Amino acid sequence: MAPHRLRIHCPHCGVRAVEEFAYGEIPATPDALTDADARDVDRGFMHSNHEGPVTERWFHAFGCRRWFTVRRDTRTNEML
Numbered sequence: 001m002a003p004h005r006l007r008i009h010c011p012h013c014g015v016r017a018v019e020e021f022a023y024g025e026i027p028a029t030p031d032a033l034t035d036a037d038a039r040d041v042d043r044g045f046m047h048s049n050h051e052g053p054v055t056e057r058w059f060h061a062f063g064c065r066r067w068f069t070v071r072r073d074t075r076t077n078e079m080l
């Protein structure tokens with residue numbers, strides 16, 4: 001039996017293998033950080049690694065080369 005492989009539904013191309021995409025969490029930078037450099041560091045490196053529903057930006061790198069937003073449950077990989 002083939003191992004479970006995550007499939008992503010691109011709104012432009014349909015269902016494709018996850019290997020065709022790059023993605024990232026949409027960061028929520030704390031308001032208490034007012035320094036522009038500190039906000040950039042927080043946005044770039046301080047990911048929450050949240051367990052449960054998250055909002056992410058996905059880029060179909062080996063397809064239409066467009067960005068789209070996905071709500072995904074990180075516990076199940078279910079697209080919400």
Ligand SMILES: [Zn+2]
Nearest residue numbers: 010013060064
């Ligand atoms: Zn696509």
